[in-house]
Amino acid sequence: MHWIDIPENFGFLMKGLLITLKLALISTSGSLIIGVVLGILRHSRLFLISWLAVAYIESVRSIPLILFIVFIHFGALPYLTGEPSSFFDSACIALIIFNSAYIAEIIRSGLNSVEKGHIDAAKSLGLNRIQRLTYIILPLAVSRMTPALVSQFISLIKDTSLASTIGLIELTRSGEIIYERTYHETEILIFIAFVYFLICFGLSKLSILLETKPYMCTENKEPVGANQ
Amino acid sequence: MYNFDASVIIEAMPVLIAGIKITLFISVISAICAFVIGLITVFLRTMGTKPFKFIAVSYVEIIRNTPLLIQLYFVYKALPAFGLMLPPIWCGILALSIYTGAFISEVLRAGINSVASEQYQASISLGLSKFQTFRLVIFPQAIRIIIPPLGSQFINVIKNSSLVSFISVTDLFYSIYKGAVDGFRFFEFFITGALIYMLLTGVIALLTNIFENLFRIQGRTAKA
Numbered sequence: 001m002h003w004i005d006i007p008e009n010f011g012f013l014m015k016g017l018l019i020t021l022k023l024a025l026i027s028t029s030g031s032l033i034i035g036v037v038l039g040i041l042r043h044s045r046l047f048l049i050s051w052l053a054v055a056y057i058e059s060v061r062s063i064p065l066i067l068f069i070v071f072i073h074f075g076a077l078p079y080l081t082g083e084p085s086s087f088f089d090s091a092c093i094a095l096i097i098f099n100s101a102y103i104a105e106i107i108r109s110g111l112n113s114v115e116k117g118h119i120d121a122a123k124s125l126g127l128n129r130i131q132r133l134t135y136i137i138l139p140l141a142v143s144r145m146t147p148a149l150v151s152q153f154i155s156l157i158k159d160t161s162l163a164s165t166i167g168l169i170e171l172t173r174s175g176e177i178i179y180e181r182t183y184h185e186t187e188i189l190i191f192i193a194f195v196y197f198l199i200c201f202g203l204s205k206l207s208i209l210l211e212t213k214p215y216m217c218t219e220n221k222e223p224v225g226a227n228q
Numbered sequence: 229m230y231n232f233d234a235s236v237i238i239e240a241m242p243v244l245i246a247g248i249k250i251t252l253f254i255s256v257i258s259a260i261c262a263f264v265i266g267l268i269t270v271f272l273r274t275m276g277t278k279p280f281k282f283i284a285v286s287y288v289e290i291i292r293n294t295p296l297l298i299q300l301y302f303v304y305k306a307l308p309a310f311g312l313m314l315p316p317i318w319c320g321i322l323a324l325s326i327y328t329g330a331f332i333s334e335v336l337r338a339g340i341n342s343v344a345s346e347q348y349q350a351s352i353s354l355g356l357s358k359f360q361t362f363r364l365v366i367f368p369q370a371i372r373i374i375i376p377p378l379g380s381q382f383i384n385v386i387k388n389s390s391l392v393s394f395i396s397v398t399d400l401f402y403s404i405y406k407g408a409v410d411g412f413r414f415f416e417f418f419i420t421g422a423l424i425y426m427l428l429t430g431v432i433a434l435l436t437n438i439f440e441n442l443f444r445i446q447g448r449t450a451k452a
Binding site (some may be wrong): 059062063064065066067070071074075076079154158159161162164165172176179185186189190192193196197200201204 | 230289290292293294295296297298299301302305306309310383387388390391394401404405408409414415417418421422425426429430433
């Protein structure tokens with residue numbers, strides 16, 4: 001085994017990790033904004049708007065991410081701007097387009113999960129639309145959406161590895177560059193997988209810690225299951 | 229304005245159809261293998277003894293928290309160092325089955341947890357063994373509940389199978405990409421590829437709906 005490759009190239013790998021994290025953070029914030037807008041548009045009373053939102057969400061969700069990355073990088077962006085696109089920008093745009101559809105679905109299911117009784121109660125207490133949203137619906141919906149949003153963020157971090165295929169030197173690509181030179185694929189690949197694992201597993205454990213109990217939840221969840 | 233030329237698609241049709249065949253081949257075999265792997269994993273996790281449980285949990289967590297691309301590269305580039313040389317297409321199938329198996333086992337576990345624990349205790353007290361309990365009581369109820377998430381996992385298999393083109397398998401994504409770069413016809417091939425993938429995943433979604441209605445038991449709904 002040639003584990004010495006990893007400390008020798010540690011700085012280079014960490015530079016790649018930094019770009020992976022930057023890509024993940026920027027595309028998460030972008031897709032969160034677009035996803036929220038889409039999720040709300042889906043609830044619109046105008047048929048055309050809600051239909052367009054549904055069409056966008058459903059079509060994006062059934063196309064592989066790699067198709068977006070490759071064709072935004074080589075097709076759409078160079079055509080629209082007239083010059084070669086940067087790796088980072090095209091990966092970012094592709095990830096935002098892809099993830100916003102998933103986040104819109106999470107937002108929608110979170111908003112739908114609020115029981116009608118709560119809204120009726122709020123109405124009868126005389127709260128207006130905005131107050132119902134800010135005091136009743138959002139606190140309940142956000143606490144229920146948090147686990148799904150975190151797992152979507154985790155899958156986005158994993159998906160950033162696809163940006164290596166167009167040449168962005170993030171964690172995966174920097175590892176590839178090293179093992180294309182040394183031919184010690186096993187060690188590098190295990191190390192990269194370990195780094196991804198640490199980030200994603202850490203985040204998923206963190207989300208369990210952060211998971212807040214909804215303070216107005218009336219449903220009583222009994223522990224069920226064969227293994228309990 | 230971009231001049232849209234649909235004739236390049238017609239010319240590339242034989243290549244695309246060959247790609248679809250390979251994509252379907254990989255997806256179907258990996259979906260079946262992944263289901264079997266998921267079933268074994270979830271059985272070990274819910275009914276197994278401590279060491280088996282530990283193995284199952286660590287398998288699921290490791291696979292779920294690392295990118296599929298890394299796993300594909302690992303199977304394709306690192307396993308030959310351990311003496312396992314597979315043709316690229318089987319490397320793709322192996323990696324996809326292992327990856328999806330972990331996700332399917334999580335889906336199955338959610339289904340099993342939604343079956344009331346009284347039934348488990350009742351069947352144990354009736355003298356059924358653990359495997360019989362799993363096979364006769366828990367599984368038939370769980371599988372009905374999890375048909376929709378299972379269908380979405382099968383859709384994910386089709387989408388994820390596009391990554392095998394990076395380990396030199398000439399699947400659908402590869403043929404789309406090749407057609408696009410050969411003549412710089414990105415928009416035509418992107419739209420065609422998107423439509424083909426939407427068609428494939430749409431068929432799975434439709435089948436999921438049909439199966440869900442087919443296996444529904446009157447008056448029984450899933451616990452939230």
